[in-house]
Amino acid sequence: MTLKNRISLLVSLLFTILFGLASTVIFVLYSNFRKEEFRERLEIKALSNIKLLVDVKEVDEQLLKMIDQNSINKLYDEKTLVFDSHFKLIYSSIDDAKINWSVEDLKYLKKHKTFFKQQGDYEVYGVFYDTKDKDFYALISATDDYGKRKLLFLRYTLVVSYIFFTCLCWVLTSFMVRKAMNPLGLFHQKIKNINENNLDTRIESKSNKDEIDLIANEFNFMMDRIEVSYQRQKEFTAHASHELRTPLSRITAQIENTIADSTTSLKGKNFLTAILSDVNHLTELISSLLILSKIDNNKNNEYNEIHRMDEILFSAIEDLKKSFPDFVILFEIEESENLDTALEIKGNKNLLEIAVINVLKNACVYSDNQQALVKISAPEDHLIISILNTGKTLSESEQKNLFEPFMRGENSKGTSGFGLGLRIVNRILKLHKSHITYTTPEDNVNLFQLFFH
Secondary structure, eight states: OOHHHHHHHHHHHHHHHHHHHHHHHHHHHHHHHHHHHHHHHHHHHHHHHHHHHHHOTTOOHHHHHHHHHTOTTOOEEEEEEEEOTTSOEEEESOTTOOOOOOHHHHHHHHHHSEEEEEETTEEEEEEEEEOSSOEEEEEEEEEOHHHHHHHHHHHHHHHHHHHHHHHHHHHHHHHHHHHHTHHHHHHHHHHHTOOTTOTTOOOOOOSSOOHHHHHHHHHHHHHHHHHHHHHHHHHHHHHHHHHHHHHHHHHHHHHHHHHHOTTSOHHHHHHHHHHHHHHHHHHHHHHHHHHHHHHTTSOGGGGOSEEEHHHHHHHHHHHHHHHOTTOEEEEEEOOOTTHHHHHEEESOHHHHHHHHHHHHHHHHHTOSSSEEEEEEEOGGGOEEEEEEEESOOOOHHHHHTTTSTTOOOGGGTTSOOOSOHHHHHHHHHHHTTOEEEEEOSSTTEEEEEEEEO
């Protein structure tokens, strides 16, 4: 799970739990408030009836019923019972309404003065009224329909609010977190695209100095040090390769002159020829290292010129013929409407030619019949140059490291080379935002494909 989704989930769950707890607390508190308020109403009603019945001599049972039925404080399904000190019923407000009572309830009232309890849908309140002459007990029962309707409305309101605002919270939290974490997404994209060709990439930081800016600043500082170290390494390789080429050229010239000298014995010429071969291999290695070190030093504007890849390919074939005159290259072009446009590639002509020459040379060296097929196609406006030859193929483990420096497969035994050619090709194509692949479509068939976007 990504950090964005994890934060969104945690915040949404926290809001959901807290909102649920708050809604529950509100409902419980209001429910208790309703009960307490209704209890007070029952108490007032009960005491009023007792006082009217006991303290006002002009009020009898019938008159009290009339007063009770026409009171503005009349309750739903109200039933009032008044007992004297001998637990004898002296007043009942409505004959058809019943209150479940017992002498034990009245005795409890005398001891505890009041009680409040639930009987089915009815709520019953009892009170003990003590006068100088007599004691009275009152039981009043009613249903709080008005309060329960408000409680029901509150419950529905809380449930609907909970569902609505919880869903809204999940959506808004996901949106806000994604928006807040968007700089990290850009950060990730830039880091993912960094390679040895664009070590000058830096992360833009804002002035709010939050954690993302702190990470960006530290990352930029780290990239500064990496770029300096990498540049020093490239400079050392370039300088060392350049300095080594001069003495090697002198050694090569002296050996060639000695071999050409008529006074040199045949044995000496054979010995010098073997040394010359090793010197030439060393010179080739240094030249390859020098090319690698100089690839990244080319300015960006050198990659903006447009060149035709068919012309570069023909030029590379001519150069290859000089070293391998017996090698046969078959050429094939797959015609399409967009071929001319696809053949025009922005880049550095010299580097592209080096890349094509190295692939052709690889096909030549590892071919078992001194022959290769070069095919140009342009599917979907993308140029593909395919170079196919027959010979020993690479194993799956060797294919994984094919474009690494100094990598040579089992099929390279008996052939000269240093394993830098394909590495150079890969680096050049990456600079031109292209790539190369190796496959074995059939047994003993090697296929290299250069994809230009």
